[in-house]
Amino acid sequence: xxxxxxxxxxxxxxxxxxxxxxxxxxxxxxxxxxxxxxxxxxxxxxxxxxxxxxxxxxxxxxxxxxxxxxxxxxxxxxxxxxxxxxxxxxxxxxxxxxxxxxxxxxxxxxxxxxxxxxxxxxxxxxxxxx
Amino acid sequence: xxxxxxxxxxxxxxxxxxxxxxxxxxxxxxxxxxxxxxxxxxxxxxxxxxxxxxxxxxxxxxxxxxxxxxxxxxxxxxxxxxxxxxxx
Numbered sequence: 661x662x663x664x665x666x667x668x669x670x671x672x673x674x675x676x677x678x679x680x681x682x683x684x685x686x687x688x689x690x691x692x693x694x695x696x697x698x699x700x701x702x703x704x705x706x707x708x709x710x711x712x713x714x715x716x717x718x719x720x721x722x723x724x725x726x727x728x729x730x731x732x733x734x735x736x737x738x739x740x741x742x743x744x745x746x747x748x749x750x751x752x753x754x755x756x757x758x759x760x761x762x763x764x765x766x767x768x769x770x771x772x773x774x775x776x777x778x779x780x781x782x783x784x785x786x787x788x789x790x
Numbered sequence: 791x792x793x794x795x796x797x798x799x800x801x802x803x804x805x806x807x808x809x810x811x812x813x814x815x816x817x818x819x820x821x822x823x824x825x826x827x828x829x830x831x832x833x834x835x836x837x838x839x840x841x842x843x844x845x846x847x848x849x850x851x852x853x854x855x856x857x858x859x860x861x862x863x864x865x866x867x868x869x870x871x872x873x874x875x876x877x878x
Contacts, residue, residue: 674833676813681809682840690836719832731856754852766822 661785664762666723669779670716676708692738692750701788709778713771716780721749721767724784725758726734732758739769747771749782763787798846805845806830809837821863832861834861842866848873 664748687696687706691714695761699710736755740748749767751759759767766785771778799821807816810825811834819828830838838860843849848870850859859869 668832670831674831678833678837678840681837685840685843686836689840699824715833727857729856729858731853732856733852 664724664726664784664786666720666725666782666784667779668716668719668723669777670712670719672708672712672773672776672778675712675715677712679706679708688735690734691719692735694740694760695738698739698741709773713773713778713780714773716762716778717747717749717769717771717782720769720780720782721755723750725755725762725764727758730758739771759784798870799863799867801845802842802863802870805838805841806863809836809841811837819863821867823863824861825863826857826861830860838866842870846870846873848877 691699691711695711695714696706699707699714701707715734717739718734721737722732732754736753738750738752740750742748745767749769751767753756762784763786764784765787768783768785770781772780803816806812806825810816810830811827812819812825818824826835827830841849841857850869850873852867859865
């Protein structure tokens with residue numbers, strides 16, 4: 661079995677600044693509908709910490725997929741959570757096409773937060789090393 | 791030959807100064823230099839994209855959401871030129 665690993669670290673402060681500067685446009689260009697629903701606080705405001713973890717997961721996925729210069733919209737990589745809070749990845753469009761091209765049989769993701777930072781690690785299970 | 795003028799490159803540099811979160815002054819970076827190597831994060835490149843859209847009243851299509859478009863002043867200028875040509 662061949663695996664490929666990606667890791668990324670994203671600042672919650674940077675996400676908060678983007679929300680302040682670009683608001684809904686930032687959210688809609690980067691996060692899936694589900695991610696936007698999953699990342700709201702009680703008052704209905706976006707949760708920068710949770711969004712930062714999801715952005716880190718998107719970048720970690722691109723690294724695990726060994727992206728070169730393929731155009732990949734951020735919204736084609738989404739983080740989902742099951743009832744127990746375990747995260748998983750859902751790829752669509754160009755990201756799914758790249759995964760198929762790389763021979764990816766499965767993807768695993770792990771997220772963490774500490775202070776102003778969120779990190780993600782993604783492991784891609786490659787059917788063959790393409 | 792590029793039709794992107796000095797004023798456009800100046801505006802690109804203003805956007806980068808304000809949104810790329812570079813650890814160095816944008817004036818110390820050449821037009822062809824790799825902005826990611828200079829310290830621009832992937833997340834900062836999102837802000838750069840959105841700020842460029844505001845500054846130039848354009849929208850980057852999905853096919854342009856790739857590293858080479860945002861990795862240098864030259865890359866951004868080429869993408870803007872292409873978008874302006876299509877809009878003309």
